[in-house]
Amino acid sequence: MNILLIGFxxxxxxxxxxxxxxxxxxxxxxxDKVLEKEEQMSVPKIFxxxxxxxxxxxxxxxxxxxxxxxxxxxxxGGTPCYHENMELINTIGSSVYLKMDASLLTDxxxxxxxxxxxxEEFKRDKVALSTKIESMLAEREPFYAKANITFEASxxxxxxxxxxxxxxxx
Ligand code: S3P
Numbered sequence: 001m002n003i004l005l006i007g008f009x010x011x012x013x014x015x016x017x018x019x020x021x022x023x024x025x026x027x028x029x030x031x032d033k034v035l036e037k038e039e040q041m042s043v044p045k046i047f048x049x050x051x052x053x054x055x056x057x058x059x060x061x062x063x064x065x066x067x068x069x070x071x072x073x074x075x076x077g078g079t080p081c082y083h084e085n086m087e088l089i090n091t092i093g094s095s096v097y098l099k100m101d102a103s104l105l106t107d108x109x110x111x112x113x114x115x116x117x118x119x120e121e122f123k124r125d126k127v128a129l130s131t132k133i134e135s136m137l138a139e140r141e142p143f144y145a146k147a148n149i150t151f152e153a154s155x156x157x158x159x160x161x162x163x164x165x166x167x168x169x170x
Contacts, residue, residue: 002093010109013074047117097147
């Protein structure tokens with residue numbers, strides 16, 4: 001069964017996904033990385049040259065290709081919020097929402113903003129970034145809330161991760 005990790009940009013889907021894969025002895029895939037390889041360019045470049053609607057289209061197409069696999073998959077922050085993706089996510093595996101509050105997300109994203117086209121314009125204004133994250137998070141929460149499991153993703157220790165593994169297996 002697939003495990004699909006969802007949550008806002010910067011909540012740690014990729015790093016937690018890798019740790020989880022190690023603990024569960026499973027394969028790990030990062031959807032953004034798959035798209036970058038397919039398109040032969042970075043996510044910001046796809047946004048710039050082909051536009052967000054194109055990105056959302058290929059994101060959704062690739063998601064459906066994971067049906068029937070046994071993989072831990074970290075999705076993009078926006079993946080569950082477009083097309084019918086959240087329904088698809090819950091059909092192809094068990095979904096885990098990595099929940100983190102807006103202020104911690106702001107701190108984390110302020111240091112890695114370059115890689116993220118949707119918030120790049122706020123790279124010199126942390127207050128504006130924080131406002132943007134709060135409003136995007138409010139829009140996206142209803143989608144994230146449809147996950148099978150919600151996991152508080154700040155300060156994830158090894159034992160906290162063991163709890164998540166148990167929750168998934170249950
Ligand atoms: C996006 C999140 C990004 C990436 C793209 C769009 C979003 O992934 O898919 O920049 O809409 O939140 P991360 O959540 O891994 O940063």
